[in-house]
Amino acid sequence: MAPEAASTPAPRSLDDARDDPSELFDERLDHAVRAFQQSRGLSVDGIIGPDTIRAIDEARRRLGDRLLYHSVSHPFVGDDVGALQERLADMGFDVGRPDGIFGPRTEAAVRDFQRNRGLAPDGTCGPLTLRELKKLERTVVGGRSDVLRESTRLLTRGPSLLGVAVAIDPGHGGDETGAVVDDVCERDLIADLASRLEARLLASGLEAYQTHGAHESPDETERARRANEIGADLLVSLHVDSSPSSRAQGVATYYFGTARGTGSAVGERLAQLVQRELVARTDFVDCRTHAKTWELLRHTRMPAVRIDLGYLTNTHDAAALSSPEFRAAVAEGMLAAIQRLFLPPDLDPPTGQLRVPVVSTR
Ligand SMILES: [Zn+2]
The missing domain is CATH 1.10.101.10 (PGBD-like superfamily/PGBD)
Structure with a gap:
């Protein structure tokens, strides 16, 4: 081995762009990055941020490329x-x-x-x-056994919600305010919404926990870890969106799902129910339910839903969000969605794999 003697420049690849984005970032790459982000369920912004870098690393791995085992300090991911x-x-x-x-x-x-x-x-x-x-x-x-296992575990609880533990994750806290428009800030709106939801859940016989206090804003992995640690049955993460365009408006929900079509079937179901309830109970635009691989959704062991409740940058949405009555209605809608999740009879299986026994009507 003669180190560096015969060093030839390595072929350029997407990897190199990580070291010096300016060198390679032309329009073609921008398209490629966006297409890649779309295919991996990431936010499509054309920016090679930490999530995209992680996804690029993970996407390169093929089964058999390396020895896989449980490494406690640095778990294999890919x-x-x-x-x-x-x-x-x-x-x-x-x-x-x-x-x-x-x-x-x-x-x-x-x-x-x-x-x-x-x-x-x-x-x-x-x-x-x-x-x-x-x-x-x-x-x-x-049938995918993981889908069945996750679904039946919840269904076997029956319609009683007693003791179901819900982790409520306020999207921001401490110095991290989230979106701020005209002195109205996401952190404070969400803190209010979170405590309303917590109160409604507790009053209905469920257990409710917040993933963090108002003074702090842990990263998504830490939030997930805490929800896992308390053994929550469900997680609801709360955000309000903002956009450079004042016309962007509406409510959207997200659950854990990958480009391979795998993910949390119950998370998807809950996201759909929350979306349905919120659209029915408010006049917010329906921005639908989407599969994502965001860290919080990915690391939580229970069905998890992230809700982006309107845009602070939109006059209509901002006015509604500022109203306590509106926030009370939203908390009520989320409670209703969680209750519906536990009502098996009219359950339409999201993946077509869950079969509820058909009772003959003579
Ligand atoms: Zn947010």
């Missing part, structure tokens, strides 16, 4: 982990929700699989385990 989880889930091994992160549950599922196939159960996905996975590919075809 499409290869997602593919492994999906294969294991297809075969009925309990990986939880395939999220592309190799955590303890994925490790346990790999061990189960290894035991099942007569391999040494070391929890590491190496060449032998990969060969077994390959052999069994397509031999088991069925």
Whole structure:
């Protein structure tokens, strides 16, 4: 090895743009970045920010590229982990929700699989385990067990909401105000909405927790960690949007979902219910429900919904948000959506995979 002796310039790639965006950022790349962001369920802004860099790193990984195991300090994250989880889930091994992160549950599922196939159960996905996975590919075809597990867990609770724990995540706090327009700030509106929702949930026999106090604004991973730690059954994250255009208006909801079509089926259902209730109870424009891989949605272990409730930069939305009656109606709508989630009879399965037994009407 003669270090640096025969150094030739490395081929330019999207990766290099991370070091010096100005060098490579022409219009073509801008289109490519936007298309990539769209395909990965990220915010489509053409900016190679931390989320996009992470997604680029993750998208390059193919199952078999590297040894996968549960690393406590630096968990493996990527499409290869997602593919492994999906294969294991297809075969009925309990990986939880395939999220592309190799955590303890994925490790346990790999061990189960290894035991099942007569391999040494070391929890590491190496060449032998990969060969077994390959052999069994397509031999088991069925409903996605993770979807069924998540759905049935909630359904088996029945219509009683007693003891259901909801984590309420106010989008901002402390010095982080979020959007501010004419002295009206997102942080304060959301703090008010969060405490209204908390009060309504508690009064209805549910448990409610806020992910942080008014004095702080932890990052999304930390918010998710806290919700996971208290074992919340659902998470509702609250935001108000803003836009350079004063014409942008309306309410949108988001749940965890990937470009591969995997994600949280119950999260999707809850997002749809919240969207429906809020559109029905207010005169806000329906900006619909969308799948995203944002950190908070991705790291939460329970169905999670983010709500962007109107635009502070829009006169109509801002006026409504400033009214306490309006915020009370929104809190009521969210409570109604959560209640509906637990009412099985009229449930229309979001993925077409959940079958509610049909009772014959003689
Ligand atoms: Zn916000």
